[in-house]
Amino acid sequence: MxxxxxxxxxxxxxxxxxxxxxxxxxxxxxxxxxxxxxxxxxxxxxxxxxxxxxxxxxxxxxxxxxxxxxxxxxxxxxxxxxxxxxxxxxxxxxxxxxxxxxxxxxxxxxxxxxxxxxxxxxxxxxxxxxxxxxxxxxxxxxxxxxxxxxxxxxxxxxxxxxxxxxxxxxxxxxxxxxxxxxxxxxxxxxxxxxxxxxxxTQASTALALSGLFQAERVFHAALVAGGLTLDAARGTDAPFDPRLHALRGQKGQIETAAVYRSLLAESSIRDSHREGDERVQDPYCLRCQPQVMGACLDTLRNAAGTLITEANAVSDNPIHFADTDEMISGGNFHAEPVAIAADTIAIAVSEIGAISERRLAMLMDAQMSGLPPFLVKDSGLNSGFMIAQVTAAALASENKTLAHPASVDSLPTSANQEDHVSMATFAARRLGDIVDNVCTIIAIECLAAVQGLDFLAPLLTSAPLVVAKDTVREHISFFAQDRLFTPDIEAMRALIAQNTMVARVKELVPLPECSVV
Incomplete structure (x- = not known):
């Protein structure tokens, strides 16, 4: 096409x-x-x-x-x-x-x-x-x-x-x-x-597919953001060892672990602390990325299968069979498959945002990350990323309410003739709000991670992550002292929504699609 x-x-x-x-x-x-x-x-x-x-x-x-x-x-x-x-x-x-x-x-x-x-x-x-x-x-x-x-x-x-x-x-x-x-x-x-x-079901299906397609971009950006944050916090890539993930056998987890290995390969930052690092294990937000993001990938793919089937379906009533001149009344109009698929997308995308916000919060904490407090010089005089993280926390919390399943609700209509309904259209429509929130959370994490990497200079991250970092810095400068933060967030959001950063990274590291497999 x-x-x-x-x-x-x-x-x-x-x-x-x-x-x-x-x-x-x-x-x-x-x-x-x-x-x-x-x-x-x-x-x-x-x-x-x-x-x-x-x-x-x-x-x-x-x-x-x-x-x-x-x-x-x-x-x-x-x-x-x-x-x-x-x-x-x-x-x-x-x-x-x-x-x-x-x-x-x-x-x-x-x-x-x-x-x-x-x-x-x-x-x-x-x-x-x-x-x-x-x-x-x-x-x-x-x-x-x-x-x-x-x-x-x-x-x-x-x-x-x-x-x-x-x-x-x-x-x-x-x-x-x-x-x-x-x-x-x-x-x-x-x-x-x-x-x-x-x-x-074409309206609810179109809304759900819209949410899915935009969620895929957010998912890819979150993979890159997670790699940037791990290196900025001088985390270890040991939890991405393929042997660990093969033992569990979850397909999405195996694929995303491979992505993190590729994203972090040959990072001089990683090489700088292979010996003598007192830390035994990274926090879950770094260590468990394949498990969380892999589960989200599997869920998005499941939903994609349902929605593509529905996109090609005959979903009106009655259904007409020209070969026998029959019209048979049924219930193909009932959008329960779409509603449940949209609910699972909502949960998966909310989790992508939830773990991103935790990585961001970890970077703010100097004891956890080893970086300057709130990622700014002269902290105290400058507040740095303090309130940007609060914004991310507010959006992650908002998603907890938005992700409440819509498909479990029903109100009878048409004088109880239509007595069980799917609520699929709202289930699908609210995906736009959730994805938008998560896009912002990941945008803030990307800004914070790139800021953290700048503090580690002259050490360089891996080639793919350097591409991501350079793309950010082409549009948003180093946060040297406090300034209006919203313009930076909006600029970073645009790089994610328009796929600018991820498209460049994908030239070096293939990223798994959320399509039907």
Whole structure:
């Protein structure tokens, strides 16, 4: 898949493809030609089902608790339009453009498999909106993750019928205006099409994938930060001996231990204290990095497998089988897999931040690190990194609340017809806050570790960590005396979020991906 264009083969998106698409604001998507025939056959089957006159949920009946209400044939198009308008009840700030683009892609991907009973025109309009920069305004709050992400997907679908609002070239327009500006026209929904657009897990899945992709960058930065801190504290690389980790057998632990060995190889700082060091063992925050970070890696990969499966799923209701002209009601819209995956990502990322904050705190303590108190000359006159560590502690503590599982909660909706829901959309949405907090924690740790390494000059760390240190120093100067700290933190956050530091390190040391393995 190139960053500029790719062909969508329904149900076959990979982790790498979706991640590349997510980080590209200009990728163009073309539907595979064979999918068009699948959609044509499905649409003809829906026509035959409607002609039989039998009650089919959401095609000629009401929705939710109103499923027993029969809708006359001459009102079927009104039914689909009304569904979209009534369900567009979300509130809050708009979801990011990257997330909305991903929702459009995932919705097109699911519908194009041919089990939702929609016409080709519906899928091609979704992709045309994506390709021409029409970004529906989707409020971030208002979904319980069953029956699918109804409110978010209704706001997306409102633009499809020329209602609602969308951003076009950074200007907020009505849905009709945005489509017209992009050279597109709204469509009138046929039987089942409104329900197919609204029912599904694409919003929660897109939010969870967004959190996962950004968590991967934070994970990589944390590996580098951990290496920098260990050398700044003149720790030992003995706990990374491959024999230790082979005995335990945990895959992520084995891989991350290998990363730390590579990051620290041939460090003159490490060589300087191999003999005569009175310390027997480093604190857990240094010694147990492979065990903690390896467990986080395994957890992120587990979640990635679930989310990629869901990204390719048919998750609406009822499911349409064109070969037998059947529509079978089920519960594929229930986003429990996404909710639990998002919960585990939240826990893993929070732990990445928790151990990072402990490494940072260790560097502040002169008795533990052997460095100047709070990593500054003339401490007392200067407070140095004292309050930056407090900021990191505040964020690490905040994550303890944010990481509380959302999937164990449920509130009945639709007059108890929909009596158990997943809360997947919130579970996924709060990942953005957690990852942002951890990005800041690691940014502060990187600044502190590089400061510590500067105090050890003329001794040099390893080649990969010198690259990391030099990247930081290109943008942020040595903290010689107290100054405003927030600009330094923000600059370091940008180096992590934009992958600048890690990309340079990865040229020397491969870092494990959080993708499906």
């Amino acid at each position: 190139s960053a500029e264009s790719f062909v969508l083969y329904p149900g076959k998106l990979t982790y790498t493809e979706i991640r590349s698409f997510f980080f590209s604001s200009s990728a163009q998507v073309e539907l595979a030609p064979e999918a068009e025939e699948v959609l044509r056959i499905a649409a003809l089957s829906v026509e035959r089902i409607v002609a039989r006159g039998e009650p089919v949920y959401g095609v000629n009946t009401g929705f939710g608790k109103l499923a027993k209400t029969r809708i006359p044939d001459d009102k079927l198009k009104d039914l689909q339009r009304n569904l979209v308008l009534s369900h567009a009840a979300g509130i809050g700030a708009p979801m990011s453009e990257a997330v909305v683009r991903l929702i459009l892609l995932l919705k097109a991907n699911g519908l194009a498999r041919g089990f939702s009973g929609v016409r080709k025109e519906v899928v091609t309009l979704l992709l045309a909106m994506l390709n021409r920069g029409v970004v529906p305004v989707i409020p971030e709050k208002g979904s319980v993750g069953a029956s699918g992400d109804l409110a978010p997907l209704a706001h997306m679908s409102a633009v499809v019928i020329g209602e609602g609002h969308a951003f076009y070239k950074e200007e907020k327009l009505t849905g009709a205006e945005a489509l017209r500006a992009a050279g597109l026209a709204p469509i009138e929904l046929g039987p089942k099409e409104g329900l197919a657009l609204l029912n599904g």
